[in-house]
Amino acid sequence: MKLKELLNNNTKLQAVTLTLYIIVSSAALYFSQKSVTAFLLVLASILLLYLTKFNNKVKWGIGLLVLVVILPFTASQGVAYESYMEVATFVGIYVAMAIGLNIVVGMAGLLDLGFVAFFAIGSYTYAIFATAQANNFLPDIFPLSGSWFWLFLIIGTLFAAIAGILLGIPVLRVKGDYLAIVTLGFGEIIRIVFNNLDKPINFTNGAMGIASIAPPSIFGFEFVQSSQFYFIVLGILLFVIFAVKRLEFSKIGRSWKAVRENEIAAQAMGIHLVRTKLMAFAVGASFSGAMGVVFAAKQTFIDPTSFTLLESITILVMVLLGGMGSVPGVILGAAVMTILNLQVLTEVTNWLGQLNMQGVISIPDALSPAKMQRMIFGLILVLFAIYRPQGLIPAKNPVFDEEKLKADDLNQNEEKVITAQQSVIDA
Amino acid sequence: MNVLEVSNLTKKFGGLVAVNGVDLNVKKGSITAVIGPNGAGKTTFFNMITGVYTPDGGSIKSNGKDITGSKPHEVTKNGIARTFQNIRLFGNITVLENVLVGMHTHLKGDLVGTLLGLPYIHKEELKAEQEAYRLLKYVGLETLLNEDATNLSYGAQRRLEIARALATKPTILLLDEPAAGMNPRETVELTDLIKKMREELNLTIVLIEHDMKLVMGISEHIVVLDHGEKIAEGKPSDIRSNTKVIEAYLGKSAVGH
Amino acid sequence: MIEHIISTLPQVLIDGLALGAVYAIIALGYTMVYGILELINFAHGEIFMTGAFIGTALFITLSGLGFLAVMPALLALLLVLIVTSILTGFLGVGIERVAYRPLRKAPKLITLISAIGVSFLLQDLVRFITELKKGNYILTGPSLFTEQISIKASSILSSFADAQIKSSTIILVVTAIVMMIGLDYFVNRTKWGMAMRAVAQDRDTASLMSINVNKVISLTFFLGSALGGATGVLFAVQYGTIDPYIGFILGLKAFTAAVLGGIGNIRGAMVGGLVLGLIEMFAAANLSVITSNVFTAEYKDVFAFIILIIVLIYKPEGIFGKAVAEKV
Ligand SMILES: Nc1ncnc2c1ncn2[C@@H]1O[C@H](COP(=O)(O)OP(=O)(O)OP(=O)(O)O)[C@@H](O)[C@H]1O
């Protein structure tokens, strides 16, 4: 108890603990390359970092150091390197999507159950043009080379945002809980359409999917390995976090929350309901679209099975688990769920499989944890809805400094223009 | 001069005529009270003025502009603000943020500027925060600025609704039972606040209220609704002695006494 | 093209009627719960699916014990229907108790999320149990009521093609009609039905009138889930093969039917279900012909969703519902 208090208030002690933790866990990973645990421990240092009381710049600095240098380097010494970085890359992809869905569900209070559709739109946007697929309906100049990837990152983002708006215009007039079902329907429609759009003109190659998607390249350097994609994803993710942090405590973010809290009062305050919701849809969708482009480029093959309802629900679980409306929360939620999905469940399944083989225990295939996704997701959804609807890291409201607000004269405060907005980002 | 002209306003819910051909002219700078028994149609009347319900007949003009059938956010931009009978605050954000939302129509806060963190965004935010703080002080809630709105007491929530409405910089303020649930001391404070707002902020105020002491003490003009119809209108002294009004409130038998 | 449409019409009507009956009864479950709690009970589709599995399991057991060979098939069906509907009825009540009741005062969003959670949980539970027992989660029951009756539609109008009707289809439609009439009677003519309507009208006032609201809600879940489970049995008999994922999309379409008929409106749900079933079968039979192969029958689900979206936007109160303005 004493120790906990001490740790809570003493930043020096925190610094020492964190440094020790990072050194020990990265050393563990460096020397014991096969240890998934060590890898996860290094990742977890970001969570510890979040819990410290350092100021914002320091936190960002240390965080970047860990993610850009320490993690890739210490993981790079063994055969498992690519698989680690694959997990880390997927964590990044899902974190960005969860942040996007969090805007829609957590901030604006709109239950979107077809969110994966925007991811699909981003993916297909790049896949169609980065393969010969586009020759089916355009002059024969495709596939585009991987250097177009960067432009398509923007195009995919825009397409997803536009799809968000086009969907939103009719759908956002629909009242509250109906929205859930309409978006669910929309997600299915998009999947069915992509699944069947190989005729009359072959846009998507239907259920066969699109293969051999050009990997991104820049100045002749090609990104093919997960360890390389990791940096692309990290870059986009930083941008996403940055953007959402800016929005969260701005006029726009406040409008979202006002609409979530009380639509009628929000309107009475002059807020244009549909426009505000559309903005949430579009911004959320755009993050998903960007990651869709990355996903297509990374996998080099996509088909409609990657974009099912289960994916939409997965992202919803991430948001609810982490904490609706809470950016640090959904980052944690997305990381936990992705690691659980990609790493823990497969590891446990393999381990049980081995035990099975050795005849230690006999566990039927039906019990295989890798198949239990739906049950686990379902349990998390129900349990968190009932017992902890605010999630692991509940959303925080900004804390305004009364002294700064008391001052009447703006000029005197020109220096302090970094108001609550900043102090909140620090929090 | 009339800042609000309502004529022949009508609203039906299925077979029920909640408001039936009501006229009302509100003078600039006046305090008008709308009274009547429960279910008389008072709130429905407000809801039509503020665009929450679309009228089935009649017209509404504010500041010379026809706003019949306008959307709520358009009505607000035209200078009409309101509070709600069943308090509608943004419960899970802070008190100061509630007021900030009220200021949104006067903030630019565009997407590009916000994402790029441009200086004018910071500047207008700071200004808005200071203004919001001033408004909180005006209604006496400044010490609670960082509290979540749901955590406030009933009376404080009603005052926060007023502060939030003021933040839209209205010319006309509609208050729906502002004293409901307040204790006598709070009611007196509220009465002073309403008078002060009218004097200092150049407001025209229309209020619905069941507390007759408050109504009689504060308003220059009173309109009485019953079963959706306007049954009387005039100065407080006229209304006090109007037999129709007494009937409406107490039933026919009471008039004889 | 027209000839194709006309000649297939009798078969479309028969198949549409069967599917529509399924939608209609499931829609009842959605509509009753929505009428009372204003909650989209996402798990209702899974209750239907669970019913299909319980029913099939019972059939398999009966046939394993040799009963099916000696007992009249109709009697077996009746037995299975009753047992299944009681079980799924209690399942529904249990779900309400555990996953919805604690959230009655929570924001709608949270309750919806809980409902989705239950829905996924049930899918996997059924998958899990079936796979554990059978090694495979796709289940095929004993074939029952498979006699084909041919309907000489061509004798009515020469451009009609003859249609086929399975005896299970007749059973499905007849049972569905019996269940719907029964429910309608219950809701409109009995004391408990009146209590249900009272709670749907205004929960607070109803509780002041000394109606036990919780009991009424449980009853509603029991009835809706029992009917849903029984429909699952009929579905399994009619279509033969089932898997744990049939409930979700089917439930979604049944919900569409409920919305189409006016949510909260029991008779509306029945009509909505039939309309949707007919439209869907019509689309399945004719879509590729009408659009000269641009859209294939696979788009029939898209059709249902587009109907849902259009109804919700332009006539959210449905065909039979009354428009209500939210009280402010
Ligand atoms: N959205 C609605 N749908 C149906 N009926 C409504 C609606 N809103 C109001 N009503 C009905 O219209 C009538 C007038 O209601 P209103 O709320 O305007 O009364 P009020 O004068 O404000 O009463 P109170 O003093 O109790 O607030 C009531 O009978 C009410 O039930």
Ligand SMILES: [Mg+2]
């Ligand atoms: Mg009222």
